[in-house]
Amino acid sequence: MPNAINFAEKFSHIPECWQPRVIAEMNDYQFKLARLDGEFIWHQHASTDEAFIVISGSLRIDLPEGPVLLGPGELYVVPRGVEHRPCALGEVQLLLIEPRGVLNTGEQGGERSAPNDVWV
Amino acid sequence: MPNAINFAEKFSHIPECWQPRVIAEMNDYQFKLARLDGEFIWHQHASTDEAFIVISGSLRIDLPEGPVLLGPGELYVVPRGVEHRPCALGEVQLLLIEPRGVLNTGEQGGERSAPNDVWV
Numbered sequence: 538m539p540n541a542i543n544f545a546e547k548f549s550h551i552p553e554c555w556q557p558r559v560i561a562e563m564n565d566y567q568f569k570l571a572r573l574d575g576e577f578i579w580h581q582h583a584s585t586d587e588a589f590i591v592i593s594g595s596l597r598i599d600l601p602e603g604p605v606l607l608g609p610g611e612l613y614v615v616p617r618g619v620e621h622r623p624c625a626l627g628e629v630q631l632l633l634i635e636p637r638g639v640l641n642t643g644e645q646g647g648e649r650s651a652p653n654d655v656w657v
Numbered sequence: 658m659p660n661a662i663n664f665a666e667k668f669s670h671i672p673e674c675w676q677p678r679v680i681a682e683m684n685d686y687q688f689k690l691a692r693l694d695g696e697f698i699w700h701q702h703a704s705t706d707e708a709f710i711v712i713s714g715s716l717r718i719d720l721p722e723g724p725v726l727l728g729p730g731e732l733y734v735v736p737r738g739v740e741h742r743p744c745a746l747g748e749v750q751l752l753l754i755e756p757r758g759v760l761n762t763g764e765q766g767g768e769r770s771a772p773n774d775v776w777v
Contacts, residue, residue, distance in 0.1 A: 538723045539720055587683070602658065
């Protein structure tokens with residue numbers, strides 16, 4: 538029997554922050570859940586837009602033209618090539634949607650890079 | 658200043674059932690909100706997977722191998738070419754993610770087809 542993917546159940550298996558975990562694929566796109574806390578680094582993805590949907594908590598995404606604030610049930614799509622810095626105001630549960638192979642630190646790389654394509 | 662897209666606010670402008678409304682794009686994909694009530698028709702999309710995320714209510718998706726049940730905070734991706742029939746058990750608020758240009762009735766068409774690419 539086919540089963541739905543429950544975000545809360547999946548988050549119960551994701552204790553770490555800033556480690557996106559794949560929960561499903563749609564064509565060549567991936568749905569990823571990530572737990573965030575505090576500030577990430579400024580980065581950009583040169584070849585793709587990136588969609589953020591907040592499941593719980595409050596997320597600020599700093600952008601060149603100013604910050605965007607997201608709460609539960611809110612979506613923001615960061616356009617390709619636009620520098621952005623996610624900042625979780627307390628713990629955030631986030632759903633990310635982007636093409637397979639996109640690195641969390643984008644073109645910047647560095648020590649905050651998480652392994653890609655890890656499923657939960 | 659950039660603004661988040663709030664699902665509840667968008668739904669307040671969607672009184673009709675079975676009329677998907679576009680709220681955002683990511684590359685050549687669209688995020689659509691739809692209010693559902695009751696049974697849709699069996700159909701399939703030959704060239705693409707289709708992602709369903711329930712925002713509120715209870716949705717059953719009938720599939721050849723049996724039904725999948727989705728509540729709020731649950732995701733299911735119907736694979737390309739797989740026949741499916743959404744059935745809303747009472748009113749459902751749904752987020753759909755799929756490539757631009759996908760018709761709600763897929764290859765079947767008919768009187769339940771909704772206009773495509775209508776934004777809210």
